[in-house]
Amino acid sequence: MLLRLTNSVSLGPSKFPGRLIQGNMSASVKECFQLQLLEMEMLFSMFPNQGEVKLEDINALTHIKKYLEGKREALPPKIEFVITLQIEEPKVKIDLQVTMPHHYPFSALQLFGRSSEFDRQHQLLFNQSLTAYIGTLDPGEICVGAAIQWIQDNCSSYVLDRKLAYEPSAQAKPVKNTFLRMWIYSHHIYQQDLRKKILDIGQRLDVTGFCMTGKPGIICVEGFKEHCEEFWHTIRYPSWKHISCKHAESIETEGNGEDLRLFHSFEELLLEAHGYYGLRNDYHMNLGQFLEFLKKHKSEHVFQILFGIESKNSEI
DSSP: OOOOOOTTOOOOTTOOOOBSOOSOTTOOHHHHHHHHHHHHHHHHHHOOSTTSEEESSTTHHHHHHHHHTTSOOSOOOOEEEEEEEEETTTTEEEEEEEEEOTTTTSSOOEEEEEOTTSOHHHHHHHHHHHHHHHTTSOTTBOOHHHHHHHHHHHGGGTSOOHHHHTSGGGGSSOOOEEEEEEEEEESOBOOHHHHHHHHHHHHHTTOEEEEEOBBSEEEEEEEEHHHHHHHHHHHHTTTOOSEEEEEEEEEEESSOSGGGOSOSSEEEEOOOEESOTTOGGGOEEOHHHHHHHHHHTTOTHHHHHHTTOOOTTOOO
């Protein structure tokens, strides 16, 4: 079934067709893929204009179709995309980032909304409320349309009132924010698609730091707490097992946090390696060079924490 809607994304009184399967928790991954393709067909019909639905991998749906036809053995990548919502009342544009795990709709859909009309606190509350609402839906119920309806009905509560923001009474008390720096350790980081995903997420969010590829793999991400936590949740979900946050440093600040940053951007760190790149067991990063890199960025103390020596300053 195709559902055609106007560009203002008004779902109307009938809502979005949601509950396709109920109680079938043993659904196979192929059945889940079929439901995902059906939902994507609905979304493309709802948002027919170019750029309204932007797939992170433009071949993702083709890979899934080949898998269902038996022309592909390996599991296809997850469907990841951004929907641009033009909400009419209040007048606001929201970019809704969506990730469908392989077993969605029988596992949780990942959603994150972003708008220039949200301040940091309202954006955090908006996404917490959206996630909580999606959690109330039944397993097997496709969720993106329901999420869009919820956003239409509730986004006005989170839109920044710019008139009030400039009134002296609203500025009387400085807003305190938490600046966070996370040091993340992985057994290895090799795959090109994973490296690209890490870089894309780091550069999309307002965070700085680096990703050192190879064996071991080290990621540092710094910025406001909600942005770092979104980064951490996104890269590890749903099944990156050999990864952990070894250390976190948090500082309360009333400013924008720029003076607290140790890095100026989010980039991939490439160092010399011992061994041939194609042999993963022999491809070890030059930790001496890494230590020198940390010294240049006033982070020498983290070297001991990352590689197994206890530190009293470790928070995670």
